[in-house]
Amino acid sequence: MGGYDPYSASKGCAELLTSSYRRSFFAVNEFGKKHNFILASGRAGNVIGGGDWSVDRLIPDVVKAAAKGETTEIRNPKATRPWQHVLEPVSGYLVLGQKILQGDVSVADGWNFGPANNETLSVQEVLDRAVHIWTHILFETPPQKIFLTKLNYYAWIALSQIQNCTGIRFGIPKKQLSILYFGTKIITRKKN
Numbered sequence: 688m689g690g691y692d693p694y695s696a697s698k699g700c701a702e703l704l705t706s707s708y709r710r711s712f713f714a715v716n717e718f719g720k721k722h723n724f725i726l727a728s729g730r731a732g733n734v735i736g737g738g739d740w741s742v743d744r745l746i747p748d749v750v751k752a753a754a755k756g757e758t759t760e761i762r763n764p765k766a767t768r769p770w771q772h773v774l775e776p777v778s779g780y781l782v783l784g785q786k787i788l789q790g791d792v793s794v795a796d797g798w799n800f801g802p803a804n805n806e807t808l809s810v811q812e813v814l815d816r817a818v819h820i821w822t823h824i825l826f827e828t829p830p831q832k833i834f835l836t837k838l839n840y841y842a843w844i845a846l847s848q849i850q851n852c853t854g855i856r857f858g859i860p861k862k863q864l865s866i867l868y869f870g871t872k873i874i875t876r877k878k879n
Contacts, residue, residue: 702728702797715792725787729780731800736773745810749817749824758825764811769801776800 709715709726718725735746742748752759779800786794818824 698730701730706797709795713795715795718790718792718795725790725792725795727783727787727794727796727798729776729783729798729800731771731776731779733768733770733801734773734776735770739773745813746817749814749826750821753821753823753825756823758827761810761814761826761828764814764828765809767807767809768813769804769807770813771800771802 705726705728713722713724713726715725735744740747740751749759779798783794783798814824814826
């Protein structure tokens with residue numbers, strides 16, 4: 688648990704608080720005796736998919752820029768992230784909620800939904816695939832702006848535990864990464 692940067696550390700802090708609250712007030716071994724609560728936490732990172740038009744998001748930013756004929760500035764093309772489609776963690780949250788409602792105390796833990804380590808992609812790999820699909824995408828990386836950030840996305844729980852519990856395999860297979868939905872959506876918005 689933890690993190691090398693404030694963003695990652697904040698996730699660790701949230702999990703520490705949740706875990707201490709669970710142990711103090713909703714201990715698993717007291718479920719059905721002293722209380723009827725199962726406390727679990729879930730998080731997902733680097734989610735892509737429809738509806739994400741926030742600032743500083745890789746795919747929405749390059750698609751919006753491409754629709755305007757502009758070039759996107761990329762800060763760190765070598766950064767590797769566990770990209771996943773929004774429906775994958777949503778499925779995980781639903782299964783987790785279902786197991787809580789069924790009284791399955793084995794899920795009273797912290798859950799970090801994401802793909803396996805060998806299914807991560809660098810920003811550059813995502814952009815290369817995006818350009819292959821939509822040739823209007825333009826990007827550049829000014830040399831003076833490249834920086835490295837050490838992020839730890841697998842600090843809380845082994846993916847195998849999530850897969851064993853939920854039966855869901857998370858992550859976008861490298862061959863299926865696509866931004867067609869984003870491209871279609873931004874073009875549709877421009878016409879309206």
